[in-house]
Amino acid sequence: MRLLLTHIRRTPLLWLLVFVPVVLVVEAMAPHAATLLFALSVLAIVPLAALLSHSTESVAAKTGDAVGGLLNATLGNLTELLIAIAALRAGQYTLVKASVAGAIVANSLFMLGASFLVGGLAHHVQEYNRATARLQAGLLLLASIALLIPSALGEVDGAGSISQPLSVGLSLLLIATYGLGLWFSLRTHREFFGSAGHGEAEAAPWPVGLAAATLAGVTVLVALVSEVFVESVQQAAIELGMTPAFVGFVVVALVGGAAEMAAALSGARKNRLDLSVGIALGSAAQIALFVAPVLVLLSHVLGPAPMDLRFWPGAVVMVLLATFTAASVTTSGRSAWFVGVLLLMVYATFAWTLYLLPPRVP
Numbered sequence: 001m002r003l004l005l006t007h008i009r010r011t012p013l014l015w016l017l018v019f020v021p022v023v024l025v026v027e028a029m030a031p032h033a034a035t036l037l038f039a040l041s042v043l044a045i046v047p048l049a050a051l052l053s054h055s056t057e058s059v060a061a062k063t064g065d066a067v068g069g070l071l072n073a074t075l076g077n078l079t080e081l082l083i084a085i086a087a088l089r090a091g092q093y094t095l096v097k098a099s100v101a102g103a104i105v106a107n108s109l110f111m112l113g114a115s116f117l118v119g120g121l122a123h124h125v126q127e128y129n130r131a132t133a134r135l136q137a138g139l140l141l142l143a144s145i146a147l148l149i150p151s152a153l154g155e156v157d158g159a160g161s162i163s164q165p166l167s168v169g170l171s172l173l174l175i176a177t178y179g180l181g182l183w184f185s186l187r188t189h190r191e192f193f194g195s196a197g198h199g200e201a202e203a204a205p206w207p208v209g210l211a212a213a214t215l216a217g218v219t220v221l222v223a224l225v226s227e228v229f230v231e232s233v234q235q236a237a238i239e240l241g242m243t244p245a246f247v248g249f250v251v252v253a254l255v256g257g258a259a260e261m262a263a264a265l266s267g268a269r270k271n272r273l274d275l276s277v278g279i280a281l282g283s284a285a286q287i288a289l290f291v292a293p294v295l296v297l298l299s300h301v302l303g304p305a306p307m308d309l310r311f312w313p314g315a316v317v318m319v320l321l322a323t324f325t326a327a328s329v330t331t332s333g334r335s336a337w338f339v340g341v342l343l344l345m346v347y348a349t350f351a352w353t354l355y356l357l358p359p360r361v362p
Contacts, residue, residue, distance in 0.1 A: 003206055004214060007054065016047040020221055027228045034235035041229040042255055045222060049258035052218045054266075058211035080256035081291050082223045086230040088295060091304040095234070098248025099256065100292045101147075101315040105350060106253040107284035108140065108326040111261050113343025115276035119268030120337025128273040130333030131192045132185070136281035137327035139181055143288030144320045146170045150309045151316045167308035171293030178289035222259065229255065246354045249315070257283065273335065281326060288319075318350050 008014045023040040026033065080103055087095045119126050150166050185192075206214070229252075237247040254261075260279050267275035292309070299307035311319075325346055329339055 003210060008051075011050070013050050014047045016043055017051070019044040020048065020225060023225060023228055027231075031231075034232040035239050037228055037232035038236035041225050041232065044225045045229070045255055045258050048218050048222050048225070049262045052215065052222070052259040052262070055206065055211045055214040055218065058206040058208070080253075080287065081294070083226045083230050083252060083256050084291070084295055085298065085302065086227055088299055088303050088307070090230075092234070093299075093303075093307050094244055095230075095248045095252065096295060096307065097311050097315065098245055099252040100287060100295070101311055101319055102249035102253030103257060103287045103291075104140070104143075104284045104319050105249070105322040105347065106257055107260070107280050107287070108322045109343050109347035109350075110254070111257065111264050111283070112277065112280040112326060112330075113340040113347065114261065115264045115268035115273070115280060116335045116340030116343065117337050118265050118340070119271065119273055119276065120335060120340055122269050123271050124336070126268070126271060126273045126335050128277050128330075128333055128335070129192075130330060132274065133277055133281060133330035133333070134327075135181065135185060136278075136285045137323065137330065139178070139285040139289055140281070140323045141327070142177060143174060143285070143292075144316070144323050146174055147288075147292075147309055147311055147319060148316050151311050151313065163308045163310060164306055167296050167310070170309055171296045174289045174293045178286065181285075181289075218259075226256070243355070246351070249354050250351050277330065281330070284326075314354075322346070322350075 008017065019040055023037065023044045026040060027037055030036070080099065084096050084099055087093075087099070116126075150163055150170065153163070153166070233247055233252065234244070237244065237251070242251065260283050264276040264279040267273065267279070296307055296309060299305070325343065329335075329343065
């Protein structure tokens with residue numbers, strides 16, 4: 001505990017943790033102050049993300065970058081899953097689908113691009129294991145095809161009756177594929193997915209017990225703050241002039257993935273690009289093959305009506321383009337800062353388009 005308190009005292013960014021109790025108190029006293037709660041919840045999530053990042057790095061120092069990347073992606077996506085479940089209960093399927101598609105695109109373009117940019121500015125050229133990137137890109141391509149099929153059939157007359165059973169079946173296939181992918185990369189062929197380089201070791205990693213306890217505690221706090229965020233974001237978006245598509249695709253995706261982004265950028269800066277690539281593409285694949293299918297299945301229990309995998313055409317196109325872009329720039333296993341700029345420009349194109357012209361949601 002002393003190590004944790006010392007780290008908080010020496011890191012100015014973590015002083016923002018004061019906003020965690022503040023946002024919970026304000027939510028209890030003024031639940032209708034949507035814009036204020038939205039701003040406070042974002043300020044609270046940022047230091048929680050930084051703390052989660054340091055904890056995960058400490059665990060990764062013991063487990064290796066491959067498992068560390070998977071761990072960070074899983075914990076980061078837990079936050080996004082909790083946000084989506086809250087929206088699912090409220091029947092806000094537009095927000096759920098937009099946040100899922102937005103998280104896939106944000107992780108494979110924004111997070112990966114920002115990691116390449118930050119790492120490239122600190123190190124002239126960086127290397128990473130391209131086998132890991134190829135596997136995650138392949139999983140993303142499969143998920144994109146699974147999203148494309150029900151969305152395309154939705155435009156065909158008479159195909160609406162098979163939308164639900166098709167979505168349930170595809171969800172089960174995607175979850176099974178994700179499990180097999182983990183078995184392949186972590187068990188049967190794990191020798192192909194090691195780090196390409198050692199990078200800079202963590203100067204003083206926390207003991208595993210402290211790191212694990214901090215991970216658990218921070219995850220709970222992020223879940224509580226995320227509830228406030230979901231309840232306030234829609235009304236705050238109206239007051240701030242943002243469209244629902246932009247909120248779900250950009251705002252919710254970036255805020256929900258703040259923890260993963262902090263860890264990915266920290267890893268890139270320390271020349272541990274394998275960790276960054278594992279977090280970015282691994283998180284995108286996990287959302288597409290696990291989080292989205294789980295939400296479809298949970299909607300039969302928690303939602304007012306079953307949700308399907310039909311996304312609006314614009315979202316499917318962006319997911320496909322993001323997948324192909326990430327796959328094309330990660331084939332060499334080497335990166336420099338300008339590669340990150342290219343990825344960020346593609347993401348900025350999508351975000352600006354949605355801000356000006358939100359897509360039609362089925």
